[in-house]
Amino acid sequence: MTVAEQLPQTVQVPPARRQKIVSSALAFVVTLAVTLFAFPLYWMVVTALKGDAEIFQSPPGMVPHPAIWSNFERALSQIPFWSYVRNSLLYAVLSATGACFSGAMVAYGFSKVRWPGREVLFFVVLITMLLPYQVTMIPTYLIFRSIGWTGTLLPLIVPAFLGNAYFIFLMRQFIRTLPDELSDSARIDGCSEWRIFTAIVLPLIKPALAVVFLNQFLNAWKDFLGPLLYLNDPSQYTLSLGLQQFQSANGQEWALLMACATIFTIPLFVLFFFTQRYFVEGVTFTGIKS
Amino acid sequence: MSMTVGPSAPLSVQARKRKKFWNSLGLGLLFVSPWLIGFLTLTLYPFFSSLYYSFTSYNILSPARWIGLENYQKLMSDTKFMASIGNTLYYTVIAVPLGVVLAVSLALLYNQKLPGNRLFRTLMYVPLIVPPVATALLWQWIFNPQVGLLNALLARIGVVGPTWLGDPHWSKISLIIIAQWGVGGSVLLLLAALQDVPRPLYEAAEIDGANLWHKFVHVTLPMISPVVLFISITGIINSFQVFTEAFIVSGGEGGPVNSTLFYSLYLFQQGFRYFHMGYASAMAWLLFLAVLIVTLIVFRTSARWVIYDRS
Numbered sequence: 001m002t003v004a005e006q007l008p009q010t011v012q013v014p015p016a017r018r019q020k021i022v023s024s025a026l027a028f029v030v031t032l033a034v035t036l037f038a039f040p041l042y043w044m045v046v047t048a049l050k051g052d053a054e055i056f057q058s059p060p061g062m063v064p065h066p067a068i069w070s071n072f073e074r075a076l077s078q079i080p081f082w083s084y085v086r087n088s089l090l091y092a093v094l095s096a097t098g099a100c101f102s103g104a105m106v107a108y109g110f111s112k113v114r115w116p117g118r119e120v121l122f123f124v125v126l127i128t129m130l131l132p133y134q135v136t137m138i139p140t141y142l143i144f145r146s147i148g149w150t151g152t153l154l155p156l157i158v159p160a161f162l163g164n165a166y167f168i169f170l171m172r173q174f175i176r177t178l179p180d181e182l183s184d185s186a187r188i189d190g191c192s193e194w195r196i197f198t199a200i201v202l203p204l205i206k207p208a209l210a211v212v213f214l215n216q217f218l219n220a221w222k223d224f225l226g227p228l229l230y231l232n233d234p235s236q237y238t239l240s241l242g243l244q245q246f247q248s249a250n251g252q253e254w255a256l257l258m259a260c261a262t263i264f265t266i267p268l269f270v271l272f273f274f275t276q277r278y279f280v281e282g283v284t285f286t287g288i289k290s
Numbered sequence: 291m292s293m294t295v296g297p298s299a300p301l302s303v304q305a306r307k308r309k310k311f312w313n314s315l316g317l318g319l320l321f322v323s324p325w326l327i328g329f330l331t332l333t334l335y336p337f338f339s340s341l342y343y344s345f346t347s348y349n350i351l352s353p354a355r356w357i358g359l360e361n362y363q364k365l366m367s368d369t370k371f372m373a374s375i376g377n378t379l380y381y382t383v384i385a386v387p388l389g390v391v392l393a394v395s396l397a398l399l400y401n402q403k404l405p406g407n408r409l410f411r412t413l414m415y416v417p418l419i420v421p422p423v424a425t426a427l428l429w430q431w432i433f434n435p436q437v438g439l440l441n442a443l444l445a446r447i448g449v450v451g452p453t454w455l456g457d458p459h460w461s462k463i464s465l466i467i468i469a470q471w472g473v474g475g476s477v478l479l480l481l482a483a484l485q486d487v488p489r490p491l492y493e494a495a496e497i498d499g500a501n502l503w504h505k506f507v508h509v510t511l512p513m514i515s516p517v518v519l520f521i522s523i524t525g526i527i528n529s530f531q532v533f534t535e536a537f538i539v540s541g542g543e544g545g546p547v548n549s550t551l552f553y554s555l556y557l558f559q560q561g562f563r564y565f566h567m568g569y570a571s572a573m574a575w576l577l578f579l580a581v582l583i584v585t586l587i588v589f590r591t592s593a594r595w596v597i598y599d600r601s
Contacts, residue, residue: 026402033396034413040471041416043439044428059442102324109321115314121322128333132531132581134554134574138343138561139336142350162328193317222421224534229562240423247427248541254431261424268419276412 041265048072048259055254068255075259078250083235084242091156091227091238092220098160099167099216100209106163107171108197112183122172129165141229155230156223160216167212174208175201210278214271221268239264343571350565361572371573373548374556377462378530381552385466386525390518393473397480398510411481414474426538429468430455455539458549465550468535476521483517484510512597519596523588527581533558553577 047055049067054060075081109115110122144155178201186196202209227241237245243260250256272279301309319326344361348354365371400410417425432439433454441451452460491509500508511518533554536544544551544559557577561570 023404026399026404030399030404030406030410033399034410037417037471037474038413040428040432041420043432044424047431056437058437059445060437060439102328106322106325109318113314113318113321115318116311117315118318121326124329125325128329130527130581130585131333131337132527132574132577134531134557135340135578136333136336138567138571138574139339140332141562142339142567143331143336145350159328159332161324162332163322163325168325193321197321218419222423224421224423224537225558228537240421243423243427244538247538254434257427258431261427264424265420268421269416272416272419276415279415 044258044265045262047254048075048262050255052255071255071259072263075256075263078256079242079246079260080234080237081242081263084237084239087153087236088221088238088240091153091223092217094153094157095160095220096213096216098157098162099164100213102161102163103167103171103212104202104205104209105197106168107175108201110168111172111175112178112180112196112201113193125165125168129169137229144230150230151232151236152230153236156220156226160220164216167216170212171205171208174205178204207278210275214275214278217271218268340571340574343568344575345572346568348567348571350567354568357568361569362576364569365572365576370548370551370556374544374551374553377549377551378532378553381462381466381532382526382529384463385469385529386522388466389470389473389476389525390521392470393476393480393521394514394518396473396477397484398506400477400481401484411478414477416474417471418475422534423538425468425471426535429464429471429535430539433464455550456546458547461539461546461549465532465535465539469529469532476525479517479521480514483514487513515596516598519588519592523585526584526588530554530577530581530584 046062046064048071049064049069050061050071051064051066051068054064110118110125140155141150144150149155149158182200183196186200187193191199221238222240223238224240224244227238228244231237231241234242234245243264246260247257343354345356345358346354347357347360396414400407404410420428435441435451435453435456438454440454444451454460454464487510491513492505495505495509531554532552536550536552536555537558540546540550540555542555542559542563544555553573554577557570557573560566560573
């Protein structure tokens with residue numbers, strides 16, 4: 001399994017040294033790979049701190065000197081940043097709340113409540129995951145348009161309360177790991193199904209709720225097509241849409257664009273830094289255990 | 291509850307069974323009602339009305355007019371539509387296999403017991419945290435032909451870099467490179483799968499005289515094949531729908547010379563720039579059929595290379 005066995009056998013090196021060479025070679029490759037993934041982000045921040053002259057300097061400098069921190073202030077003053085943040089937060093927090101609410105309740109219905117037709121309908125849930133969003137995009141737009149919701153955040157938030165197949169699947173996988181005895185004994189004690197759900201199951205699935213909340217928060221914060229379709233008034237723009245509009249207006253202002261992109265990304269980094277366990281769990285949990 | 295039998299009258303076994311059936315059905319439906327409402331209004335109804343619109347001429351302002359197969363016929367002679375299919379296939383055929391190979395390689399690398407594993411996982415995942423709009427802007431800057439990072443590095447080794455996103459021959463390659471930056475999600479999935487491979491299998495293979503390559507092909511690869519299948523299918527479906535990055539780097543145009551006019555981008559233009567809702571719906575349905583066919587093919591052939599039995 002180690003690369004050691006691949007080294008040509010003719011090279012006479014003592015095993016201990018050979019081991020050392022191999023592990024430092026591996027460490028080198030690993031460092032290189034990590035650098036390739038991390039460096040673009042470093043470049044984003046570095047560019048955001050450069051002055052105009054330095055931006056167009058060739059070859060480009062790896063460290064800005066002096067670092068122009070006022071680029072950030074300039075970027076913030078050129079876009080209604082806080083209004084964008086407020087809209088993005090509204091979209092992200094409300095839709096994430098909706099995803100948790102609908103995901104947990106529906107997943108409970110698909111895992112612990114026994115009812116005829118359950119398996120068939122759950123199969124339908126799985127099927128809908130394969131449906132490209134483009135198929136429903138136009139009629140959905142027309143529905144929201146006909147009830148006057150275009151130009152508001154409602155078409156972005158309300159659907160989250162109506163369940164997302166992926167999150168339902170994820171939650172169901174999680175709830176299924178809870179022993180049936182738990183809910184069965186509560187039922188014998190005369191507990192209502194709703195009470196079992198809220199008092200017993202919900203507290204036990206907090207990790208899954210965190211995974212869903214964070215994922216939907218991230219999805220909403222990153223979403224571009226949704227705001228592009230439904231928002232037309234700049235006061236409603238989310239950061240995604242605002243940044244895109246800023247780019248079409250200031251295409252060559254790279255320092256400002258990178259400053260905006262940096263500020264746009266930082267909240268997600270902070271969130272990720274404190275909760276990365278849940279992100280990684282979410283990826284591995286849904287991908288494998290089926 | 292029952293209309294015919296009073297609460298005091300004894301229920302027949304059958305009636306009791308029937309009552310239990312309806313009660314449990316009602317309870318189940320109540321719990322899944324958020325999804326059910328969403329499914330009926332935001333999936334099923336749009337699904338069929340999209341099919342209906344695809345046979346109409348509809349510009350939102352005046353009512354939809356039935357025109358039969360005209361949209362589909364027009365699509366067949368629409369050169370931009372054909373270009374968008376070509377672009378999307380080109381992108382899929384290169385980006386998906388490249389992504390799988392890259393992800394498997396990186397996962398194998400990190401499956402070695404190395405220090406800094408946690409840091410690696412974090413850094414792998416980080417590009418997925420960056421919003422696509424920011425990602426597209428960042429790479430547009432890196433790909434800048436005159437003062438971008440990439441061509442500056444290429445110049446160091448004496449290579450004159452292409453104009454990347456400005457060159458129709460390189461623009462799709464550029465977007466494929468951007469997509470590879472987000473390979474970390476697949477790597478994490480594969481790492482989890484690799485850690486599940488039973489050690490005795492490797493020991494048995496070693497006793498049989500297997501070398502590193504044999505062990506990879508005959509033990510590792512079969513064991514992680516379900517995850518490879520999952521990555522491949524989601525990869526194909528996602529690249530059929532690539533949109534945001536192409537929209538940002540081309541200002542919504544799909545240029546230069548339609549080279550980044552991907553299927554979803556052209557569909558969006560038809561639907562929401564020209565308000566050809568019927569035409570765009572026809573495109574959406576063809577996309578749906580394509581996704582369906584590809585998924586079926588991958589599943590059918592996967593029986594030959596995916597191993598689910600772990601005994």
